[in-house]
Amino acid sequence: MNLIPLPAFSDNYIWLLHHQGRALVVDPGDAQPVLHALSSAGWVLDTILVTHHHADHVGGVAELLAATAATAYGPAAEALPAGVTPVTAETRVSWQGVDFQVIDVPGHTAGHIAYWGEPQGMAPVLFCGDTLFSGGCGRLFEGTAAQMLHSLDELARLPGHTQVCCAHEYTLSNLKFACHVDPHNPELLAYTQHCQSLRAQNLPTLPSSLAQELQINPFLRSRQPAVRASVAQHAPTPTDDADYFAALRQWKNDYR
Numbered sequence: 493m494n495l496i497p498l499p500a501f502s503d504n505y506i507w508l509l510h511h512q513g514r515a516l517v518v519d520p521g522d523a524q525p526v527l528h529a530l531s532s533a534g535w536v537l538d539t540i541l542v543t544h545h546h547a548d549h550v551g552g553v554a555e556l557l558a559a560t561a562a563t564a565y566g567p568a569a570e571a572l573p574a575g576v577t578p579v580t581a582e583t584r585v586s587w588q589g590v591d592f593q594v595i596d597v598p599g600h601t602a603g604h605i606a607y608w609g610e611p612q613g614m615a616p617v618l619f620c621g622d623t624l625f626s627g628g629c630g631r632l633f634e635g636t637a638a639q640m641l642h643s644l645d646e647l648a649r650l651p652g653h654t655q656v657c658c659a660h661e662y663t664l665s666n667l668k669f670a671c672h673v674d675p676h677n678p679e680l681l682a683y684t685q686h687c688q689s690l691r692a693q694n695l696p697t698l699p700s701s702l703a704q705e706l707q708i709n710p711f712l713r714s715r716q717p718a719v720r721a722s723v724a725q726h727a728p729t730p731t732d733d734a735d736y737f738a739a740l741r742q743w744k745n746d747y748r
Contacts, residue, residue: 493588493611495655497696498525503661504548505698507619509611510535511588518607518619519543519659523552527559539587542566542576543621544604549659550576569603579605588612597623597647599640600630608650616654618702620647625658626687626700627666629711631745637738641714648712652703663687663697669747670710673722673740679707714740 497505500522507518508529516539520526530537537560542550544567553564553573565585568578579585585592585607592609597620606620622630623640624647632640667684674680683704687697706712713719714737723730727739 493590493614495611495614495617495657495699496529497657497698498529499661499696500525501548505657505659505661505696506552507657507659509587509617511612514538514588516541516587517556518657519549519621520552520556521546521548521550523555523559526552526556530560536560537562539585540564540576541585541592541607541619542572543606543619543623543659544601545570545572546601546622549621567603567605570601581605595646597621597643599623599632599635599637599643602634604630604635604643606647608654614655615701616651617657617699618647618650618654619657621659623647623658624656624705624709624711625660625666626656626663626697626705627670627683627709628662628744629709629741632741636734637741638734640741641734641737644712648702648706650702652701652706654702655699656702656705657699661696661698663700664691667708669744670708672747673710673743674708674713674716674718676718677708679704683708710740711737 493511496508509516515535515537518541557575564576565579566572566576581596583594590609592607595606597606600622608618610616730736
């Protein structure tokens with residue numbers, strides 16, 4: 493099996509997994525990059541996974557359903573294009589021998605979900621939409637800080653070699669903020685240099701790995717003393733884990 497990030501819009505990635513002529517795509521906000529990839533390689537699209545309802549993730553679903561015989565799956569708690577089969581955390585989505593686990597990860601949106609699976613011959617993959625980014629996390633448009641913290645805790649329990657397939661190339665801007673929050677983290681400084689080199693070559697920084705993110709991502713490290721000390725300098729003294737996380741997220745919102 494092979495995993496490909498298809499660039500879309502200014503900074504989106506539509507993830508495409510293919511095996512023996514069959515293809516699965518995740519969060520196709522635009523149908524055209526998907527149709528071009530299918531046509532160029534001669535693949536048949538049979539499955540679409542959707543993580544949440546935002547237009548840059550679902551905008552191409554209707555066109556792809558009309559152009560192919562694919563089946564689309566998405567969060568049962570959100571309004572999605574016609575023809576998308578609703579799934580919940582009790583659902584398993586099977587594709588080419590891979591059973592994808594559906595994980596509830598509210599925070600960015602109220603019904604956001606992620607998909608985790610173990611494709612043949614590859615490290616596990618996590619399609620996390622806009623919940624977890626490399627070096628960052630999604631904005632809290634519909635959920636609370638407590639919900640997002642719990643969602644990230646759920647993802648942090650997955651195997652460390654899991655490939656983190658998030659939906660935007662936000663890595664360098666996230667790492668700039670992360671270095672401000674956690675400036676004495678050697679793993680973060682080394683990872684920042686690595687990602688800067690990739691982007692200088694116009695290469696994607698993704699997928700990351702969960703083990704990497706647990707070392708460098710302040711939103712997965714919001715309970716760490718170094719991160720908390722930085723947060724406390726920029727917010728009224730937080731009182732619990734959710735308060736620290738909320739203050740960190742607000743600091744990132746305001747950061748320039």
